[in-house]
Amino acid sequence: MAKRTETPGRLDDAARAGWLYYVAGRTQDEIASTMGISRQSAQRLVSLAVAERLIKVRLDHPIAACLELGYELREKFDLKHVEIVPSDPGASSTTVGIAEAAAAEIERWLRRPDPIVLAIGTGRTLKAAVDQLPTIECPNHRIVSLTGNITPDGSAAYYNVIFSMADAVKARHFPMPLPVLASSAEERELLHGQQLVRSTLKISAQADVTFVGIGELGTDGPLCVDGFLAKDEMIELMREGAVGEICGWIFDGNGKLLDNPINERVASAPIPSRETSTVIGIAKGKRKFQAIRAAVVGRQVNALITDEEAAEFLLNA
Amino acid sequence: MAKRTETPGRLDDAARAGWLYYVAGRTQDEIASTMGISRQSAQRLVSLAVAERLIKVRLDHPIAACLELGYELREKFDLKHVEIVPSDPGASSTTVGIAEAAAAEIERWLRRPDPIVLAIGTGRTLKAAVDQLPTIECPNHRIVSLTGNITPDGSAAYYNVIFSMADAVKARHFPMPLPVLASSAEERELLHGQQLVRSTLKISAQADVTFVGIGELGTDGPLCVDGFLAKDEMIELMREGAVGEICGWIFDGNGKLLDNPINERVASAPIPSRETSTVIGIAKGKRKFQAIRAAVVGRQVNALITDEEAAEFLLNA
DNA sequence: TCCTCTGGTGAGTAATTGCTCATGGGCAAA
DNA sequence: TTTGCCCATGAGCAATTACTCACCAGAGGA
Numbered sequence: 001m002a003k004r005t006e007t008p009g010r011l012d013d014a015a016r017a018g019w020l021y022y023v024a025g026r027t028q029d030e031i032a033s034t035m036g037i038s039r040q041s042a043q044r045l046v047s048l049a050v051a052e053r054l055i056k057v058r059l060d061h062p063i064a065a066c067l068e069l070g071y072e073l074r075e076k077f078d079l080k081h082v083e084i085v086p087s088d089p090g091a092s093s094t095t096v097g098i099a100e101a102a103a104a105e106i107e108r109w110l111r112r113p114d115p116i117v118l119a120i121g122t123g124r125t126l127k128a129a130v131d132q133l134p135t136i137e138c139p140n141h142r143i144v145s146l147t148g149n150i151t152p153d154g155s156a157a158y159y160n161v162i163f164s165m166a167d168a169v170k171a172r173h174f175p176m177p178l179p180v181l182a183s184s185a186e187e188r189e190l191l192h193g194q195q196l197v198r199s200t201l202k203i204s205a206q207a208d209v210t211f212v213g214i215g216e217l218g219t220d221g222p223l224c225v226d227g228f229l230a231k232d233e234m235i236e237l238m239r240e241g242a243v244g245e246i247c248g249w250i251f252d253g254n255g256k257l258l259d260n261p262i263n264e265r266v267a268s269a270p271i272p273s274r275e276t277s278t279v280i281g282i283a284k285g286k287r288k289f290q291a292i293r294a295a296v297v298g299r300q301v302n303a304l305i306t307d308e309e310a311a312e313f314l315l316n317a
Numbered sequence: 318m319a320k321r322t323e324t325p326g327r328l329d330d331a332a333r334a335g336w337l338y339y340v341a342g343r344t345q346d347e348i349a350s351t352m353g354i355s356r357q358s359a360q361r362l363v364s365l366a367v368a369e370r371l372i373k374v375r376l377d378h379p380i381a382a383c384l385e386l387g388y389e390l391r392e393k394f395d396l397k398h399v400e401i402v403p404s405d406p407g408a409s410s411t412t413v414g415i416a417e418a419a420a421a422e423i424e425r426w427l428r429r430p431d432p433i434v435l436a437i438g439t440g441r442t443l444k445a446a447v448d449q450l451p452t453i454e455c456p457n458h459r460i461v462s463l464t465g466n467i468t469p470d471g472s473a474a475y476y477n478v479i480f481s482m483a484d485a486v487k488a489r490h491f492p493m494p495l496p497v498l499a500s501s502a503e504e505r506e507l508l509h510g511q512q513l514v515r516s517t518l519k520i521s522a523q524a525d526v527t528f529v530g531i532g533e534l535g536t537d538g539p540l541c542v543d544g545f546l547a548k549d550e551m552i553e554l555m556r557e558g559a560v561g562e563i564c565g566w567i568f569d570g571n572g573k574l575l576d577n578p579i580n581e582r583v584a585s586a587p588i589p590s591r592e593t594s595t596v597i598g599i600a601k602g603k604r605k606f607q608a609i610r611a612a613v614v615g616r617q618v619n620a621l622i623t624d625e626e627a628a629e630f631l632l633n634a
Numbered sequence: 635t636c637c638t639c640t641g642g643t644g645a646g647t648a649a650t651t652g653c654t655c656a657t658g659g660g661c662a663a664a
Numbered sequence: 665t666t667t668g669c670c671c672a673t674g675a676g677c678a679a680t681t682a683c684t685c686a687c688c689a690g691a692g693g694a
Contacts, residue, residue, distance in 0.1 A: 015378040016403050022374040024405040024413050027650065034406050040674060043651065054378040057339045060451040061332035061371045064340075071341065108353035344680065357644060360681065 010045075011052060017042055018049030022057075062086055069311040073304065076315065077296050080278050081105075081303035084311045087284075094285040095128035102211065102282045102305050103132035109209050110169060115140035116208040119272055121247045122147045122160050122180075123213030123222060125282050130161045133168040141171045144204045146212070147247045147268040148178030174200045178267045180248050181228055185264040192267070204269040207277050212301065214283035215245045216291040223248075229262070237262060244291025246271060246281070246300055253290065255298010274302040281305070289313045327362075328369060334359055335366030339374075370448055375417060386628040390621065393632065394613045397595050398422075398620035401628045404601075411602040412445035419528065419599045419622050420449035426526050427486060432457040433525040436589055438564045439464045439476050439497075440530030440539060442599050447478045450485040458488045461521045463529070463564045464585040465495030476543070491517045495584045497565050498545055502581040509584070517586075524589040529618065531600035532562045533608040540565075546579070554579060561608025563588060563598070563617055570607065572615010591619040598622070606630045 020031045032042035066084040074082045085097040145162035166173045182188035215222050223229045241252040247268040250258050281301035283292050295301050337343045349359035383401040391399045402414040462479040483490045499505035532539050540546045558569040564585040567575050598618035612618050
């Protein structure tokens with residue numbers, strides 16, 4: 001709140017100093033001498049001009065809107081990191097743009113000198129992101145997959161991204177030698193009891209950063225298309241309120257994991273702690289709006305890479 | 318001139334860094350670590366953002382002294398609009414400050430919802446102002462150049478600002494496909510008789526608002542430097558009493574257009590009516606004092622954007 | 635193929651800016 | 665008038681930013 005008793009001329013001086021500093025580009029020393037005051041006073045006037053919002057800065061570039069949205073999202077949902085890429089209204093692709101952004105973010109983590117554990121989920125978006133990665137040598141890091149790499153028919157899952165990642169990144173990789181869905185809760189326990197799986201699960205729990213795609217449900221969503229769930233199972237799930245999934249873990253509109261037989265069969269590692277690590281959800285596109293919102297409000301993720309369109313939805317929803 | 322070949326992502330990065338620095342108020346160190354680059358690179362991106370004019374700074378406070386001067390000028394010379402910016406005693410630039418103010422004024426006009434015709438002259442000051450414009454969409458407005466865009470040597474005139482304007486502002490633009498000076502009065506008539514030119518001239522006569530630079534004469538003034546007039550022609554003109562020019566139209570100390578062969582060759586459109594529209598002159602600097610005074614007293618303009626120094630001269634002259 | 639040139643990088647350093655603290659003047663209340 | 669408070673001031677110092685230099689990688693031409 002501006003002081004009522006503010007000397008009337010003082011704001012004027014602040015404006016003048018701010019003008020000389022920001023518009024005319026003089027140093028505070030020069031301002032001090034032309035205004036006949038000490039350097040410190042000039043500094044104070046300049047910062048007063050800023051504090052009183054006399055100085056308006058704006059950025060004339062499309063990115064500005066994205067940064068703005070990102071900032072608001074970070075505040076609203078208490079996220080650790082948000083990245084918004086411009087929407088391309090015409091494009092129907094669910095990966096263009098965010099794949100590059102996600103790749104850049106993955107790369108930033110991998111370039112860290114201190115050893116980290118990077119966990120990674122699955123899905124088309126992540127695959128596209130990983131395909132954007134340059135070759136990097138980072139022998140200190142460990143990369144672990146959260147999801148199994150065996151499909152119901154026994155073949156390797158195409159969208160299991162850890163192998164694509166291994167092509168580009170020279171680091172120790174830990175795939176998950178499991179199907180995505182076990183046939184029963186008991187089978188899952190059995191599988192998770194295996195020595196190899198247990199150690200991989202243990203590593204995944206230590207992840208410093210996790211990249212996951214956020215999947216929408218629906219009979220033409222990835223879980224159905226890729227044959228993990230039958231159509232009637234999907235319909236039943238949606239009737240129970242399910243709106244999205246991460247690594248196979250199905251959650252409702254509030255982002256709570258569903259308490260139902262499917263989730264008991266999910267063989268993926270649990271999503272690493274959102275308390276102690278960064279879990280970055282990656283998704284865009286109208287069909288995923290509800291899933292993204294649920295994942296964020298239910299704190300299945302604590303960081304987000306998405307596009308303008310989805311960001312606006314999240315802010316207004 | 319910005320490199321066309323600028324790596325496309327680089328300006329994006331610069332914008333991002335600039336936003337983080339100026340809008341979000343982060344330090345360059347923080348920016349460096351969030352963007353995964355070195356501190357020096359972050360600094361470079363920030364300064365690139367400034368250099369490429371992605372960052373627009375504006376002072377949103379009427380400085381009392383300037384307001385006062387503006388009011389007195391408006392009264393004394395019966396002007397429709399006066400804007401005074403602070404003087405920077407040290408600076409030799411003839412554009413710093415008024416360019417931003419002029420850009421703000423142009424923007425105010427362009428943001429009007431009802432369709433207007435905005436006419437624009439030429440010159441370094443106007444160019445600098447237009448470079449400050451953000452991108453605006455205003456399909457309802459028409460923007461017309463008063464001066465030709467062809468130099469004596471046949472190349473496009475650099476300081477013909479309508480093309481810079483077209484980069485920033487999405488509106489219908491009407492350049493003037495003429496030289497600045499015709500070789501003779503007859504040639505001018507011939508040129509002005511062309512259909513295309515006639516329709517452009519007609520639009521310019523309907524201008525709701527006009528922005529023109531006020532040029533000083535002198536052998537190192539713009540008309541000579543840019544090669545429109547030879548030195549001896551200039552000397553002759555000055556002996557006849559010429560002190561300034563607007564769009565090439567040369568006037569004497571009382572602001573009366575000179576009745577001489579040069580003015581008969583000026584191919585620019587006439588300055589739109591000061592009775593029915595707003596014609597804003599933009600100029601500052603000691604060398605232009607006489608030209609500004611003449612333009613104002615002779616009512617070649619009926620509005621003014623200048624600086625404190627010139628305003629004081631006008632009040633005391 | 636080699637050379638050159640452009641443009642980017644990191645390091646080091648100088649310049650500039652921001653912060654804290656002790657001081658003192660002005661003003662209102664006692 | 666005196667007291668006490670507020671806040672502007674200047675100094676010194678820490679943090680931050682800008683600049684220069686030497687070097688490197690890739691593009692393009694001889």
